[in-house]
Amino acid sequence: SYKFWATQPVSRFDEPESQKPDGPVRVLKIEDVPTTGAELVDGFEWDTMDLNDEKQINEVYELLTNHYVEDNDAMFRFNYSASFINWALKSPGWVQSWHVGVRVAATKKLVAFISGIPVTLKVRDNDLKCSEINFLCIHKKLRAKRLAPVLIKEITRRCNLLEIWNAIYTAGVVLPKPISTCRYYHRSLDWLKLYDVGFSPLPTKSTKARQVSKYSLPTNTATPGLREMELKDLDAVHGLLERYLARFDLAPKFDKVEIKHWLFNEESKPEDRVVWCYVVETDGKITDFFSFYSLESTALKKNTTIRAAYLFYYASEAAFSGSPDVKKELKVRLNALVNDALILAKRLNFHVFNALSLLDNSLFLTEQKFGPGDGSLHYYLFNWRTPFIKGGIDEKNNI
Numbered sequence: 494s495y496k497f498w499a500t501q502p503v504s505r506f507d508e509p510e511s512q513k514p515d516g517p518v519r520v521l522k523i524e525d526v527p528t529t530g531a532e533l534v535d536g537f538e539w540d541t542m543d544l545n546d547e548k549q550i551n552e553v554y555e556l557l558t559n560h561y562v563e564d565n566d567a568m569f570r571f572n573y574s575a576s577f578i579n580w581a582l583k584s585p586g587w588v589q590s591w592h593v594g595v596r597v598a599a600t601k602k603l604v605a606f607i608s609g610i611p612v613t614l615k616v617r618d619n620d621l622k623c624s625e626i627n628f629l630c631i632h633k634k635l636r637a638k639r640l641a642p643v644l645i646k647e648i649t650r651r652c653n654l655l656e657i658w659n660a661i662y663t664a665g666v667v668l669p670k671p672i673s674t675c676r677y678y679h680r681s682l683d684w685l686k687l688y689d690v691g692f693s694p695l696p697t698k699s700t701k702a703r704q705v706s707k708y709s710l711p712t713n714t715a716t717p718g719l720r721e722m723e724l725k726d727l728d729a730v731h732g733l734l735e736r737y738l739a740r741f742d743l744a745p746k747f748d749k750v751e752i753k754h755w756l757f758n759e760e761s762k763p764e765d766r767v768v769w770c771y772v773v774e775t776d777g778k779i780t781d782f783f784s785f786y787s788l789e790s791t792a793l794k795k796n797t798t799i800r801a802a803y804l805f806y807y808a809s810e811a812a813f814s815g816s817p818d819v820k821k822e823l824k825v826r827l828n829a830l831v832n833d834a835l836i837l838a839k840r841l842n843f844h845v846f847n848a849l850s851l852l853d854n855s856l857f858l859t860e861q862k863f864g865p866g867d868g869s870l871h872y873y874l875f876n877w878r879t880p881f882i883k884g885g886i887d888e889k890n891n892i
């Protein structure tokens with residue numbers, strides 16, 4: 494019945510797929526935005542986190558490590574590292590007031606969190622200045638007390654105060670109303686490890702040895718000219734990704750500073766590294782790139798972690814050949830690139846390589862032995878009406 498969401502400027506399930514043009518659900522004026530924080534129940538207080546303070550990053554880390562997203566069977570929980578949180582929440586233009594904590598007034602213990610970062614989003618023909626809302630988390634002992642709506646209203650207020658009226662967010666749960674839906678896909682790199690922690694079952698007609706050999710990979714990558722991205726590649730990668738993402742109905746628009754932040758590793762300690770990016774250089778020209786990031790999951794019943802690499806942004810000139818066979822050519826190219834990504838991730842000791850069913854991923858998922866996971870990821874826009882967007886289908890270019 495969505496008692497809270499029914500009060501919010503989002504599309505509803507009971508309204509027909511609208512004939513109206515894309516646009517806001519409601520228009521507010523800055524004068525209408527409350528200047529004081531949403532009301533919290535007694536004994537709790539708001540705290541704007543200072544994520545330049547390592548101690549406060551670690552408080553967020555501790556909260557998420559123990560209380561953030563789990564799978565349906567409560568076997569695994571995301572374990573975002575402190576350096577990941579630092580990377581994800583301090584992107585160019587980040588706003589401190591969008592790092593919202595709730596503390597116990599008496600002890601100052603952090604018990605809830607929600608965050609936003611600024612993003613420019615292309616939704617079909619519109620560029621929206623949005624916040625991207627993430628890491629909503631409430632301590633397990635404070636669940637089902639309607640605290641989530643209070644956090645959501647408070648971050649909305651803080652976005653509105655800076656005249657940001659739209660937001661994008663994703664969730665595993667169904668809310669009014671997804672604008673797109675993706676599935677997670679998993680590609681084993683260390684099948685035995687995934688079997689031992691209960692992530693991968695042994696198919697009835699297979700053996701452990703056969704599973705291991707099914708997922709084995711060559712030691713070396715195959716694409717000529719493949720190397721790690723360097724700072725000098727920034728312009729080329731930016732230009733290529735910009736053209737590549739323009740082919741989709743829903744995509745971020747990055748400037749060069751953002752590209753550097755999201756793709757170029759700057760961690761001093763190797764163990765804190767979050768993102769890897771590789772380019773293909775042919776005759777001095779960058780023709781392709783791909784990237785992945787590191788996000789561990791805790792195996793809750795086994796006292797161990799799964800090291801997962803997540804496919805991040807990529808792009809290839811193969812999408813722009815103009816040939817009538819462009820789809821086939823792109824498919825061949827992406828399979829070669831992703832196979833190399835798997836080899837590199839394996840070499841970096843990741844146990845599994847994950848991807849979503851978005852962008853052009855349907856061109857390689859099956860061939861590269863990814864299998865569908867059991868969760869869906871729903872995409873939502875706050876205060877923006879647009880018809881449902883099919884994942885990974887480039888209708889304009891017939892790909």
Ligand code: YNC
Pocket residue numbers: 494495496497498499560561562563624626627628629630631632635636637638639640641642645648649652653657658659660662663664665666668875
């Ligand atoms: C969710 N994930 O339906 P109704 S994703 C949004 N996103 O409302 P209570 C959610 N809403 O149905 P609990 C939600 N999950 O009555 C539940 N809800 O309308 C809705 N889990 O609140 C729910 N992190 O406080 C219901 O529930 C109402 O104590 C119930 O808290 C929920 O980060 C939660 O999965 C998720 O920590 C915080 O279960 C808690 O259960 C928890 O009684 C584990 O809440 C971690 C977890 C969520 C990850 C994420 C994206 C969040 C997006 C929030 C929406 C942002 C809107 C845009 C704002 C900016 C606008 C501008 C400009």
Ligand code: MG
Pocket residue numbers: 631635636637638639640641
């Ligand atoms: Mg609650």
